[in-house]
Amino acid sequence: MSLTDRVAPPDRATVNVAGLRCRECGATEPVGPVNVCGCCFGPLEIAYDDAAVAATVTRARIEAGPRSMWRYADLLPVLSEDLTLRVDLGTGWTPLRPAPRLAAALGLGELWLKDDTRNPSGSF
Numbered sequence: 628m629s630l631t632d633r634v635a636p637p638d639r640a641t642v643n644v645a646g647l648r649c650r651e652c653g654a655t656e657p658v659g660p661v662n663v664c665g666c667c668f669g670p671l672e673i674a675y676d677d678a679a680v681a682a683t684v685t686r687a688r689i690e691a692g693p694r695s696m697w698r699y700a701d702l703l704p705v706l707s708e709d710l711t712l713r714v715d716l717g718t719g720w721t722p723l724r725p726a727p728r729l730a731a732a733l734g735l736g737e738l739w740l741k742d743d744t745r746n747p748s749g750s751f
Contacts, residue, residue: 643683644704648674658704673704695719721745 647656651669662671684701692698696719705713723739730738 643675643679643701645674645676647671675702716747718746718748 644658645655646658647661648654648671649656649664649667649669650672652664652667654664654666655674656665656671663669664671680702688701689698692700695715695717696703697713697715700713721741721743722745724742726738726740729740730736
């Protein structure tokens with residue numbers, strides 16, 4: 628029995644997730660605690676079910692969500708809908724700052740910088 632065989636089947640929170648796909652060779656794997664392709668050792672990424680995403684996710688649904696990264700829960704590979712398992716350190720919603728002098732130095736009419744130093748860890 629492989630490690631991925633021992634993973635509980637995805638619940639309805641993963642309805643948008645089709646599985647894992649290798650970025651290098653395109654091979655697919657079931658959702659599980661693996662991050663390397665069994666064929667070529669390339670990195671695995673989440674493969675979304677595009678039809679399910681299109682049927683579920685709307686601009687209005689996202690805008691109605693909480694003012695946190697969980698606003699995008701339908702687009703995240705979340706394995707549980709249990710809200711008590713969702714960690715929220717207050718990341719996101721960092722401001723955009725105008726940078727007129729840098730814009731001028733680069734020959735741009737306008738330039739805005741995202742101030743991610745406002746995130747709790749200061750490391751994003």
